[in-house]
Amino acid sequence: MERVGVGVIRHPGATVLSVLTDLVGGRSHGVPPGLREALRRTLPGTDAADMAALLASANGWLPESLALLQTLETVTMATVLEELDGLRPDVVAEEIEAGFSGDPPPAWRAVAARPAAFMTSYRRLVAAVWDGIAPLWTQADGLHARETERVGVAAVSGALEGVMDGLRTRVRFDAGRLHLPNCLPNCLPWRPVAPGRRRLVLVPLASGLTAGMYSVEREDAIWVAYPLPGLGQILDPRRAGAGGPAAAATVPDDALVLLLGPVRAAILRHAGTAPSVSDLAGRLGVGASTVTYHCDQLVRAGLLERARRGREVRLRRTGRGAGLIDLLS
Template sequence: MLRPLFAREYSMVPDCLTPTAPLWETDLAVQLEQLAEVSPHLLLRELEADFAGTVPRQWRSVVDRPKAFITAYTAILRAAWEAFGPAWTQAGSLLAREAERVGIAAVSNALPPVLAGLGHRVRFSEQTLYVPDPYPETFERGTRPVVLVPMVSGNGASVFSFDRPDAVWFGYPVPALSTLWTSFREPDERKDSLQLVVGTLRAEILRELVRPSTMGRLASTLSCTPATMTYHCGQLESAGLVSRERQGQHVWVRRTSRGAALVDLLTGRHG
């Protein structure tokens, strides 16, 4: 019954079936009760509008049985909340720490490394944010501010909207989300501002690069695999904080002036 939600060219959720009230204002149980009472006629009108009057065959089962679809969809959301609810209730400190991290980056002009680390499939390069999409499009934000929205979700999730005239928003998994699915731990309060902005390993890389180093030596010094080092150095390079150059059999990594300035600014250390 819910297969239309995952139809490749026509994967979407009508607005009338999207709970949008903040959980700190309206309990999700109340929102789900309201969702179950959505009028089938409203759903059909939105489908007509969303598909410009011609509902594709993948959604014809919904047109034929709209009330059954609403009931099944509400049941799925209720089951999902039963699984995610405990993590959400524990996520307050992670969300607060992420707000602090982004705030520090914003006032320190250090947002590029934050944008480059919003997800393992997200890339930021030359003022452009690239996100995975089977049907890619290009959007211009113009002069609108970008609002970052950390989410308690799957590690590969990302949602965004360019519909609002006053802002562009991008939702991404809150860092350290995996801790919510095991034994919950408070974030390490000993982390300094550099670690908060770029992450622990990338902060260690930047600190280690007081002098240029090879990728192999960095990986050995920081006890990580070459593949891990390559990935993180690539992200730092995209953010303009390091540069890489192959010389013979080795790839040398250097901290850029921008990277050195960031380390100085966020740690108060010079070198």
């Protein structure tokens, strides 16, 4: 990870695409049912039906030019729509032909034949989704700030593997490798690039709790989108405690909590006394299964290790875990 440039961006286009995939693509990204139904009622019917056919025809693949992330930096939705307006139809047609090696499925073949008409329809659909989710996007401002700081702290402290391990998405990071689901053999090939030549861009999504997307098709970057940490506190205010969503979005002063989250930070701190899982569950007031899950993530990140003492399994910090606590104390 130390050889890969990693950044995080706040990108409304990615969230719009995630919501659109949930609404018409046949794959849930965890958009709350009430919001999903309200949004569906506002979508242009013919445009939504056409998009549903496309997303169903190739396991959800979209040309990179239509993924609404042309600019991989923090932007406004106005910029995203301007980029979409400036996209030439022939570029979309060429990308479709290349993506399917000259033999696109019927739904995409129809788009390649009349790309200008499709672009008009797609633009209406994107604008309608944004109108519906803009309030949620604004409400998530504090959470985005916290996530940007969390990734920044991880980069400075050498703990990016812990961040990658904790992404709640189908893209897994394990033993230094990214495991990507549903790589389609008929889409643009991933040409291996030497470390440092392509950066890794993390894109938090303010759409739903099971959201996730990625792309390896760009020459300059790989981007991985995942649920914005803490989003559940906005989607379900009961999870935010007495302080409500505003309190949940406040950036904590504790750097270790910011980096790992409150449960994993507490586990790592308590691990100095070599506790068992049941000890930790009692101290933290959470279930043993919850402790086990978070311990597994800390072990995978190289911050925690298990050691058997007789009939018990004890948890203790690794040198890397102890160093992280010292660095962030």
